[in-house]
Amino acid sequence: MAYGVANINSVVAGLTASEYADDGFAKGDVALTEDYAANGVAPTPIQTLYALHQMLMQFVITGTSITVKKLDNATTAFIATTDSATVPTKAERL
Numbered sequence: 562m563a564y565g566v567a568n569i570n571s572v573v574a575g576l577t578a579s580e581y582a583d584d585g586f587a588k589g590d591v592a593l594t595e596d597y598a599a600n601g602v603a604p605t606p607i608q609t610l611y612a613l614h615q616m617l618m619q620f621v622i623t624g625t626s627i628t629v630k631k632l633d634n635a636t637t638a639f640i641a642t643t644d645s646a647t648v649p650t651k652a653e654r655l
Contacts, residue, residue, distance in 0.1 A: 595632055597612055615638050625642050628640050641654050641655065642655055
C-alpha cells in the first residue's frame with residue numbers, strides 16, 4: 562500500500578496550483594498541460610504520463626526512427642531510434 566501512496570504523492574507534487582485546485586486532478590476532470598522533458602533530463606510525473614500516452618497513441622515509424630507526435634498529431638514531441646528496421650530489440654530517445 563505504501564508503494565501506491567508514494568506514486569500518488571509523486572504525481573500530486575508535479576501538479577501546478579491550478580491543476581490541484583478543487584481536487585479536480587483526483588477526480589479526473591482536470592486537463593493537464595501538455596509537457597515533455599528534454600532528452601537526458603529527469604521528467605516530472607506529468608511529463609512521464611504524456612510521454613507514455615503519446616508513445617502508445619500517436620507515433621510514426623520510418624526505418625529505425627520512431628517519431629512521437631504531440632496531441633495535435635503534427636508537432637514532434639520526441640524521436641526514438643531502434644537498433645533495427647526489421648527486428649528491433651531496443652529503442653533510445655535522441
